[in-house]
Amino acid sequence: MDISLSNGRFLVTGGTGSFGQTMVDRLLASGAAEIRVLSRDEAKQDAMRLRLRDDRVRYYVGDVRDYDSVSKASRNIDFVFHAAALKQVPSCEFFPLEAVRTNVLGSANVADAAQRNGVAAVVFLSTDKAVHPVNAMGMSKGLMEKVAQAAVRNSSSPTRMCIVRYGNVMCSRGSVIPLFIEQINSGVPLTVTEPTMTRFLMSLTESVELVEHAFVHGRSGDIFIKKARACTIGDLATAVCNLFDVPAKIEALGTRHGEKLHETLVSEEELTRAEDLGQFLRVSVDSRDLNYSLYFDEGDSGRHDRPDYTSENAERLDVPAVMRLLATLPEVRAQLPRALADRV
Numbered sequence: 001m002d003i004s005l006s007n008g009r010f011l012v013t014g015g016t017g018s019f020g021q022t023m024v025d026r027l028l029a030s031g032a033a034e035i036r037v038l039s040r041d042e043a044k045q046d047a048m049r050l051r052l053r054d055d056r057v058r059y060y061v062g063d064v065r066d067y068d069s070v071s072k073a074s075r076n077i078d079f080v081f082h083a084a085a086l087k088q089v090p091s092c093e094f095f096p097l098e099a100v101r102t103n104v105l106g107s108a109n110v111a112d113a114a115q116r117n118g119v120a121a122v123v124f125l126s127t128d129k130a131v132h133p134v135n136a137m138g139m140s141k142g143l144m145e146k147v148a149q150a151a152v153r154n155s156s157s158p159t160r161m162c163i164v165r166y167g168n169v170m171c172s173r174g175s176v177i178p179l180f181i182e183q184i185n186s187g188v189p190l191t192v193t194e195p196t197m198t199r200f201l202m203s204l205t206e207s208v209e210l211v212e213h214a215f216v217h218g219r220s221g222d223i224f225i226k227k228a229r230a231c232t233i234g235d236l237a238t239a240v241c242n243l244f245d246v247p248a249k250i251e252a253l254g255t256r257h258g259e260k261l262h263e264t265l266v267s268e269e270e271l272t273r274a275e276d277l278g279q280f281l282r283v284s285v286d287s288r289d290l291n292y293s294l295y296f297d298e299g300d301s302g303r304h305d306r307p308d309y310t311s312e313n314a315e316r317l318d319v320p321a322v323m324r325l326l327a328t329l330p331e332v333r334a335q336l337p338r339a340l341a342d343r344v
């Protein structure tokens with residue numbers, strides 16, 4: 001089957017979220033024949049229905065935790081983008097089993113339903129927090145990656161499954177940039193956890209580009225990463241204040257539950273078998289089978305001589321560069337007085 005966003009029937013799990021809605025917009029603009037949105041919240045679906053008013057989008061209320069609802073939504077579908085997840089780090093720390101139910105078991109349901117329904121390809125959305133994970137959200141996403149790769153290894157199904165891993169998506173729902181802007185608008189200090197903490201910065205558009213790249217070019221079991229720039233949270237807070245032309249008033253919060261100082265997009269072990277594709281990296285699945293004698297006799301000849309790819313050693317943006325980047329984001333521009341937007 002021809003692999004393109006304009007051809008076929010698509011299912012987007014978590015389709016009412018920040019990524020999901022951007023992906024659905026992209027699919028509609030590309031001319032996709034049918035797009036199903038699977039999500040739990042009927043009110044968000046209704047708001048989306050009213051915004052889009054497009055018959056090609058069908059809404060399925062359901063939960064990836066429930067195999068039946070995933071299976072029904074996957075019937076006669078060609079391609080799945082699996083974005084449904086519990087993604088807030090602090091809340092997953094308090095409810096780790098909820099993260100397991102949605103991110104691990106829910107993803108297993110998506111993989112299983114796709115294989116049984118003859119779906120051609122699935123892209124699973126993962127996160128840098130899945131690498132060397134220290135919090136329940138990252139651990140559950142790391143296990144999701146393993147579940148997807150095991151589904152590829154353990155089955156002769158033709159369903160192609162790829163994973164994309166990305167860093168912080170600027171302005172996604174509940175994230176720090178909209179919070180900083182809200183704090184500026186309310187005239188209260190910006191709550192900064194730890195100024196030296198670093199994070200990768202990606203736009204929603206870039207996250208959709210990464211998913212599209214994996215969808216078109218991925219081989220089963222591949223993990224795709226888009227090379228990204230990073231900044232410190234202290235510089236991010238200063239950049240937001242400068243952009244809105246307010247003095248930088250900062251209240252130190254301290255590191256939150258389960259947070260890392262720096263994130264890792266690709267581990268050094270993965271880098272030994274990563275393929276550099278320019279803007280993207282491809283880490284293919286370790287396809288050796290479970291024959292222990294081969295592990296002992298042949299081992300892994302890859303050399304571990306490259307450090308992890310982290311938000312600490314990635315291209316670092318300074319305050320003016322972060323300001324320029326923020327000023328390109330529609331979500332930020334919508335809040336920024338015209339005169340200030342034009343100055344950057």
Ligand SMILES: O=c1ccn([C@@H]2O[C@H](COP(=O)(O)OP(=O)(O)O[C@H]3O[C@H](CO)[C@@H](O)[C@H](O)[C@H]3O)[C@@H](O)[C@H]2O)c(=O)[nH]1
Binds near residue numbers: 087166177193197253
């Ligand atoms: O009041 C706040 C809230 C957050 N932060 C910091 O801002 C950064 C970003 O925080 P946030 O936007 O909450 O994102 P993360 O906790 O890093 O997690 C996001 O980014 C991940 C990718 O790393 C995604 O997988 C998650 O779903 C998403 O919530 C972190 O360094 C936080 O410590 C502050 O300084 N002040």
